[in-house]
Amino acid sequence: MSSMAFSVGAPPTTRTDSDEYAYDIPNRSIRKPPIAEMKVLGGMTVTGNFNDVHRPVLLREVVDLLGSEDRFISGGLIVDGTLGAAGHASACLEAFDRAELFGIDQDPEILEIAREKLRPFGERARVTHGRISELSSLLQTAELGQPTGMLFDLGVSSLQLDQPERGFSFAADGPLDMRMDPTRERTAADIINNWDEADLADLFYYEGDESRSRSIARAIVQSRRRAPFLRTSALAELIAGEMGGGKGGKIHPATRCFQALRRAVNEEGEELLSGLDVAEEWLANEGVLVVISFHSGEDRAVKHFFAEGARRGRWRVLTKKPLAADRQESRTNRRARSARVRAAVRVRAAEASAPRGEGAS
Numbered sequence: 524m525s526s527m528a529f530s531v532g533a534p535p536t537t538r539t540d541s542d543e544y545a546y547d548i549p550n551r552s553i554r555k556p557p558i559a560e561m562k563v564l565g566g567m568t569v570t571g572n573f574n575d576v577h578r579p580v581l582l583r584e585v586v587d588l589l590g591s592e593d594r595f596i597s598g599g600l601i602v603d604g605t606l607g608a609a610g611h612a613s614a615c616l617e618a619f620d621r622a623e624l625f626g627i628d629q630d631p632e633i634l635e636i637a638r639e640k641l642r643p644f645g646e647r648a649r650v651t652h653g654r655i656s657e658l659s660s661l662l663q664t665a666e667l668g669q670p671t672g673m674l675f676d677l678g679v680s681s682l683q684l685d686q687p688e689r690g691f692s693f694a695a696d697g698p699l700d701m702r703m704d705p706t707r708e709r710t711a712a713d714i715i716n717n718w719d720e721a722d723l724a725d726l727f728y729y730e731g732d733e734s735r736s737r738s739i740a741r742a743i744v745q746s747r748r749r750a751p752f753l754r755t756s757a758l759a760e761l762i763a764g765e766m767g768g769g770k771g772g773k774i775h776p777a778t779r780c781f782q783a784l785r786r787a788v789n790e791e792g793e794e795l796l797s798g799l800d801v802a803e804e805w806l807a808n809e810g811v812l813v814v815i816s817f818h819s820g821e822d823r824a825v826k827h828f829f830a831e832g833a834r835r836g837r838w839r840v841l842t843k844k845p846l847a848a849d850r851q852e853s854r855t856n857r858r859a860r861s862a863r864v865r866a867a868v869r870v871r872a873a874e875a876s877a878p879r880g881e882g883a884s
């Protein structure tokens with residue numbers, strides 16, 4: 524593969540951040556596998572074909588961006604900071620047959636699925652539990668050297684949304700939890716039952732783009748005086764009531780608040796920022812970082828990071844505008860509609876030749 528320019532597919536359909544929750548709708552049209560195909564891994568029931576349960580978005584684009592400029596022709600290390608069911612990771616190991624992979628995920632149940640999927644690649648794939656914010660120390664411990672490629676496919680996996688007992692879903696009742704990493708202490712219930720009204724309103728407004736944030740926060744605070752919120756259905760019903768039932772809307776009325784709440788529980792904004800720093804610190808010269816985001820705030824953060832990095836001579840941006848799913852992918856995987864991919868190459872040459880103190884970290 525030679526050096527290539529990446530074009531922007533015309534945004535296929537109207538995009539909203541809430542398309543990330545497209546799976547979380549009752550009577551969804553996603554094919555459910557026959558029971559015989561299913562098996563239990565890490566406490567989750569999944570099909571023999573893992574891509575049926577979580578379809579990796581913009582797969583070809585991600586592989587092309589990572590492999591641009593023949594980066595993995597004679598080896599190299601890919602770090603996947605959001606391994607999930609290893610859809611992108613396994614496609615990369617297939618495409619770059621000399622590359623190795625170090626993958627992490629904060630969800631131990633999903634990690635078991637990834638382990639199973641990556642088994643055929645033997646020692647080329649190493650997998651461990653951890654958060655993006657711990658990646659620097661995990662890389663240090665693993666002693667694998669500098670990565671040539673890094674991938675962050677942010678947000679929630681459909682495997683998580685599909686397990687009501689994990690508490691991500693407004694469509695199916697479960698405990699109000701939403702922790703991707705069960706070793707975290709704070710659950711969604713802790714936030715809903717303890718945060719001030721103003722803080723809840725800000726969360727729904729700034730992280731969820733919810734225009735009714737103030738009245739929803741007020742209703743939550745009034746209701747929790749009578750009894751704390753413990754179940755997703757209780758919260759979803761209260762929000763729906765506050766929004767007049769949401770009749771005729773394209774999305775469930777609780778979608779935006781649930782997304783905002785999940786982002787707070789898992790500190791997703793902070794995790795992204797530390798991931799960008801880890802990439803700048805660890806990527807080899809000419810190594811590439813690819814980020815898939817599902818939230819306009821996240822996409823903006825990546826855009827600004829790359830622009831500022833390019834201004835300082837540390838990054839060369841590959842995607843002037845973010846790549847989006849084409850019509851075909853958007854039709855068959857609604858979650859892909861809100862996905863945006865940006866990529867940039869780490870440039871260290873200037874740092875190496877700069878006089879001491881200039882351009883150094």
Ligand SMILES: C[S@@+](CC[C@H](N)C(=O)[O-])C[C@H]1O[C@@H](n2cnc3c(N)ncnc32)[C@H](O)[C@@H]1O
Pocket residue numbers: 577578579580604605606607608609610611612627628629630633653654655656676677678679680703794795
């Ligand atoms: C969208 S899925 C990734 C799907 C994956 N690319 C695939 O092809 O199967 C996001 C995954 O990242 C994990 N995740 C999200 N934030 C994380 C973080 N800060 N650190 C580690 N894992 C994270 C989630 O648990 C989830 O499994």
